[in-house]
Amino acid sequence: xxxxxxxxxxxxxxxxxxxxxxxxxxxxxxxxxxxxxxxxxxxxxxxxxxxxxxxxxxxxxxxxxxxxxxxxxxxxxxxxxxxxxxxxxxxxxxxxxxxxxxxxxxxxxxxxxxxxxxxxxxxxxxxxxxxxxxxxxxxxxxxxxxxxxxxxxxxxxxxxxxxxxxxxxxxxxxxxxxxxxxxxxxxxxxxxxxxxxxxxxxxxxxxxxxxxxxxxxxxxxxxxxxxxxxxxxxxxxxxxxxxxxxxxxxxxxxxxxx
Amino acid sequence: xxxxxxxxxxxxxxxxxxxxxxxxxxxxxxxxxxxxxxxxxxxxxxxxxxxxxxxxxxxxxxxxxxxxxxxxxxxxxxxxxxxxxxxxxxxxxxxxxxxxxxxxxxxxxxxxxxxxxxxxxxxxxxxxxxxxxxxxxxxxxxxxxxxxxxxxxxxxxxxxxxxxxxxxxxxxxxxxxxxxxxxxxxxxxxxxxxxxxxxxxxxxxxxxxxxxxxxxxxxxxxxxxxxxxxxxxxxxxxxxxxxxxxxxxxxxxxxxxxxxxxxxxxxxxxxxxxxxxxxxxxxxxxxxxxxxxxx
Amino acid sequence: xxxxxxxxxxxxxxxxxxxxxxxxxxxxxxxxxxxxxxxxxxxxxxxxxxxxxxxxxxxxxxxxxxxxxxxxxxxxxxxxxxxxxxxxxxxxxxxxxxxxxxxxxxxxxxxxxxxxxxxxxxxxxxxxxxxxxxxxxxxxxxxxxxxxxxxxxxxxxxxxxxxxxxxxxxxxxxxxxxxxxxxxxxxxxxxxxxxxxxxxxxxxxxxxxxxxxxxxxxxxxxxxxxxxxxxxxxxxxxxxxxxxxxxxxxxxxxxxxxxxxxxxxxxxxxxxxxxxxxxxxxxxxxxxxxxxxxxxxxxxxxxxxxxxxxxxxxxxxxxxxxxxxxxxxxxxxx
Numbered sequence: 001x002x003x004x005x006x007x008x009x010x011x012x013x014x015x016x017x018x019x020x021x022x023x024x025x026x027x028x029x030x031x032x033x034x035x036x037x038x039x040x041x042x043x044x045x046x047x048x049x050x051x052x053x054x055x056x057x058x059x060x061x062x063x064x065x066x067x068x069x070x071x072x073x074x075x076x077x078x079x080x081x082x083x084x085x086x087x088x089x090x091x092x093x094x095x096x097x098x099x100x101x102x103x104x105x106x107x108x109x110x111x112x113x114x115x116x117x118x119x120x121x122x123x124x125x126x127x128x129x130x131x132x133x134x135x136x137x138x139x140x141x142x143x144x145x146x147x148x149x150x151x152x153x154x155x156x157x158x159x160x161x162x163x164x165x166x167x168x169x170x171x172x173x174x175x176x177x178x179x180x181x182x183x184x185x186x187x188x189x190x191x192x193x194x195x196x197x198x199x200x201x202x203x204x205x206x207x208x209x210x211x212x213x214x215x216x217x218x219x220x221x222x223x224x225x226x227x228x229x230x231x232x233x234x235x236x237x238x239x240x241x242x243x244x245x246x247x248x249x250x251x252x253x254x255x256x257x258x
Numbered sequence: 259x260x261x262x263x264x265x266x267x268x269x270x271x272x273x274x275x276x277x278x279x280x281x282x283x284x285x286x287x288x289x290x291x292x293x294x295x296x297x298x299x300x301x302x303x304x305x306x307x308x309x310x311x312x313x314x315x316x317x318x319x320x321x322x323x324x325x326x327x328x329x330x331x332x333x334x335x336x337x338x339x340x341x342x343x344x345x346x347x348x349x350x351x352x353x354x355x356x357x358x359x360x361x362x363x364x365x366x367x368x369x370x371x372x373x374x375x376x377x378x379x380x381x382x383x384x385x386x387x388x389x390x391x392x393x394x395x396x397x398x399x400x401x402x403x404x405x406x407x408x409x410x411x412x413x414x415x416x417x418x419x420x421x422x423x424x425x426x427x428x429x430x431x432x433x434x435x436x437x438x439x440x441x442x443x444x445x446x447x448x449x450x451x452x453x454x455x456x457x458x459x460x461x462x463x464x465x466x467x468x469x470x471x472x473x474x475x476x477x478x479x480x481x482x483x484x485x486x487x488x489x490x491x492x493x494x495x496x497x498x499x500x501x502x503x504x505x506x507x508x509x510x511x512x513x514x515x516x517x518x519x520x521x522x523x524x525x526x527x528x529x530x531x532x533x534x535x536x537x538x539x540x541x542x543x544x545x546x547x548x549x550x551x552x553x
Numbered sequence: 554x555x556x557x558x559x560x561x562x563x564x565x566x567x568x569x570x571x572x573x574x575x576x577x578x579x580x581x582x583x584x585x586x587x588x589x590x591x592x593x594x595x596x597x598x599x600x601x602x603x604x605x606x607x608x609x610x611x612x613x614x615x616x617x618x619x620x621x622x623x624x625x626x627x628x629x630x631x632x633x634x635x636x637x638x639x640x641x642x643x644x645x646x647x648x649x650x651x652x653x654x655x656x657x658x659x660x661x662x663x664x665x666x667x668x669x670x671x672x673x674x675x676x677x678x679x680x681x682x683x684x685x686x687x688x689x690x691x692x693x694x695x696x697x698x699x700x701x702x703x704x705x706x707x708x709x710x711x712x713x714x715x716x717x718x719x720x721x722x723x724x725x726x727x728x729x730x731x732x733x734x735x736x737x738x739x740x741x742x743x744x745x746x747x748x749x750x751x752x753x754x755x756x757x758x759x760x761x762x763x764x765x766x767x768x769x770x771x772x773x774x775x776x777x778x779x780x781x782x783x784x785x786x787x788x789x790x791x792x793x794x795x796x797x798x799x800x801x802x803x804x805x806x807x808x809x810x811x812x813x814x815x816x817x818x819x820x821x822x823x824x825x826x827x828x829x830x831x832x833x834x835x836x837x838x839x840x841x842x843x844x845x846x847x848x849x850x851x852x853x854x855x856x857x858x859x860x861x862x863x864x865x866x867x868x869x870x871x872x873x874x875x876x877x878x879x880x881x882x883x884x885x886x887x
Contacts, residue, residue, distance in 0.1 A: 058765065080764040089765055096762035098755050109755040113767040115748050119776045122747035123740050129747050136748065172766070295677040346861050355623055356860050358677045359817060363856035366810060370849030481806065485688065488681055527692045530685035537678050538670045 011036040011180055011211050012057070017066035019052055026052045028234045030066070034180065039202065039212040041225030041242070045254060048231045050215045051093060054184050057213070058090040059083045070180070085113060087179030091186060095165040099158030103149055103168055106157050107140035110172035114139060139175065147171035162189040170198075174205055181205065182213040187221045199224055219246065230254065265397040267514040273403040273472065275510020276410040280465035281487025282494065282502030283413065284458045290497040291434045291454025294344055297361040300483030301368035302462025306332040307470035308376055311383045321384060329463035336459015339364055340452050365480055372477035385471030406468045410503065413464060417499050430454055482526070489533040585731065589724040597723040599835050601795060604730040607831035608737050609788035610815025611824060612781030615741055618821030619753040620777050622672070623680035627812040629690030630660040630782040632804030634789025639799050640700050642711035649711050653790040657783045664782030665775065672774040687809040694801045706800025713794045726795050733791065737784055741824050749773065814852065818859050819866050826868020
């Protein structure tokens with residue numbers, strides 16, 4: 001294993017995370033840096049613990065040991081929603097869209113953090129609440145154009161094909177300009193052409209300044225990453241540039257299932 | 259407080275606990291086999307109690323035959339509920355809530371039908387061994403209550419054997435855990451679900467005929483029995499039949515102590531508070547470890 | 554008011570549709586205002602109860618439809634409101650207004666204290682917790698007879714008077730209670746088309762995604778639960794002022810179930826669905842009462858059939874029809 005760098009430009013530092021379920025160890029002493037402004041990749045075969053790590057980073061699970069440091073501070077005690085406010089936003093392996101809402105409404109719901117009116121203000125329909133809703137619609141319309149969703153704006157999200165659901169989920173996540181966008185297998189269920197579009201979109205978001213943490217076992221998509229870590233049976237077995245990782249014999253071994 | 263009174267209430271607690279345990283057992287059987295929380299479990303018992311009463315008082319049937327009839331009636335109602343309520347709901351893509359709502363509706367239907375055909379009055383049912391009493395350290399327990407405790411434990415043992423040793427028991431579990439997988443290996447999944455309700459209904463029926471001599475039957479008794487059975491099932495981990503009896507005994511003893519130390523008027527308040535606290539504190543029960551509390 | 558959820562319409566056809574809506578609203582108001590003048594006292598009385606039950610019921614319906622929470626505890630909050638008005642206006646000699654607000658405050662506080670822990674539960678656990686709550690409430694209403702009068706009840710509750718005008722007939726109360734109901738619907742409609750409304754719908758469809766977008770799911774559920782308790786208490790207070798006598802029989806589990814029935818039969822997805830649901834639970838027993846105790850069986854049968862065959866309730870069914878007509882796309886037939 002290479003030496004762990006603790007540079008100051010790390011937006012998030014995953015430190016010595018361990019997690020087990022019913023005595024079965026899923027993650028063992030995982031340490032990982034996510035560098036600000038870059039795309040950090042994480043690959044690994046099925047069951048390696050990628051999703052568990054993601055759930056720990058986003059706050060859905062509590063680690064048994066270790067800590068997640070974000071912008072220099074531990075997020076251990078923060079809920080999922082609080083982490084979202086701090087700038088950590090994730091997508092899911094199975095796209096979690098709001099099925100009974102239209103695409104536009106999904107994006108309006110995605111503006112939750114951009115607005116702040118209280119429950120009571122909403123209840124009494126105060127002017128501030130109405131103005132804010134209009135603003136949310138404005139942001140959503142803007143996002144429809146930016147992500148090329150105008151054509152399906154009024155389609156019920158649950159009726160969309162899988163690829164478009166994924167694009168919608170990603171657009172909704174990127175809408176509130178997160179500092180750290182965590183993507184869990186964003187290309188699964190996409191065809192080759194859609195994967196290329198996704199790749200271009202990720203590069204664009206990254207160029208706009210978004211730090212991206214990408215989990216995938218799709219090597220084509222992984223090529224957008226600046227650094228790639230390899231997780232295998234709960235441990236980081238290699239890290240380096242995409243080219244180096246691709247050539248690493250240990251990675252090949254892990255993937256071919258020795 | 260005298261020792262006798264204390265022992266007396268402990269005995270009552272154990273007896274009631276076995277009843278709650280049996281109701282919880284039926285709930286667990288149905289939940290285990292179909293993932294439906296059956297809000298009419300206590301009403302299976304109501305039907306069984308009524309049938310046993312009618313068989314004895316109107317037909318003059320011997321007590322064992324009447325009890326057997328009650329149990330069969332419970333099983334049949336369980337089976338009908340699966341066919342008429344649960345299956346159509348499942349076909350229309352029912353959610354967790356809709357199963358609960360539909361069985362809740364069934365519970366009110368049974369209660370309303372009992373009111374309609376059986377009236378508002380409470381009816382006493384004869385018990386095993388008549389009204390004879392046994393003496394335990396100066397406290398008295400009805401012979402019927404002893405039978406109730408023994409038979410409850412027998413049902414637990416029999417169910418354990420059924421699930422672990424018999425082909426049908428294993429098939430029911432397979433159909434519940436992985437319906438598609440079970441279908442591919444030739445298990446008739448809809449039949450297994452019907453059997454689950456049949457079995458749950460029969461267990462509810464046993465509970466009904468055993469409890470009726472102790473509390474008299476009343477058309478409104480089903481829902482409270484269901485709630486207490488549910489408490490028992492949750493304490494003992496929902497879906498675990500053995501746990502339900504343990505949970506039932508705990509609930510029964512808590513109630514008995516509440517009557518002694520607080521007041522009988524607050525008995526249901528204390529047991530329902532106990533239910534809520536248990537759900538909050540240990541949602542997975544004393545034997546469980548799967549996550550169930552949602553965010 | 555639309556039939557509930559806001560729906561964005563194509564801009565071109567907006568004008569004539571608005572005119573049609575205004576005309577329909579005018580006819581509706583005219584019919585509404587003339588009913589007490591034409592209908593019998595008994596009918597008006599039933600319509601008053603329809604309004605009361607739709608106020609308490611819309612709280613339950615909103616919880617079910619927007620948050621996926623089955624609440625069987627509404628009878629408790631309805632009871633708290635009724636006893637607050639009863640105790641306030643008789644034992645304490647208060648005016649009806651502070652009594653009503655005291656009830657709402659108590660109901661809201663109780664809902665908050667109980668809701669905070671139990672709303673972390675999911676699905677049927679939560680439903681059964683609320684049912685347990687209804688049982689506890691019923692027993693306490695019975696046992697705390699120094700407030701509630703137990704089975705004997707409390708009589709001589711002050712009627713509502715507005716600037717010296719006493720609402721002592723069903724006709725007078727009818728106008729008042731329906732205006733209050735309209736206000737409650739208006740509040741819920743506001744909520745539905747606001748930031749909180751979007752957050753709720755998001756939470757209902759995909760809770761984990763809603764959390765990731767910053768929605769504090771638990772807090773939102775508690776807010777809606779408290780809101781539902783407050784309107785339940787409001788309905789209870791109005792009920793007490795209307796009938797001037799309350800007893801524990803009005804706040805049992807069957808009442809909790811009938812409020813849930815308002816939501817299930819009326820349709821939890823639409824706000825005005827509650828009116829249909831409330832009309833059903835008020836009118837059906839009345840029409841069926843000639844048959845005796847069978848009305849309870851019919852009730853239960855309707856609940857079962859509604860869950861199976863009309864999952865969106867009457868309100869949702871009508872909404873789909875109206876949308877079908879407006880869009881002219883023949884989507885009306887299911």
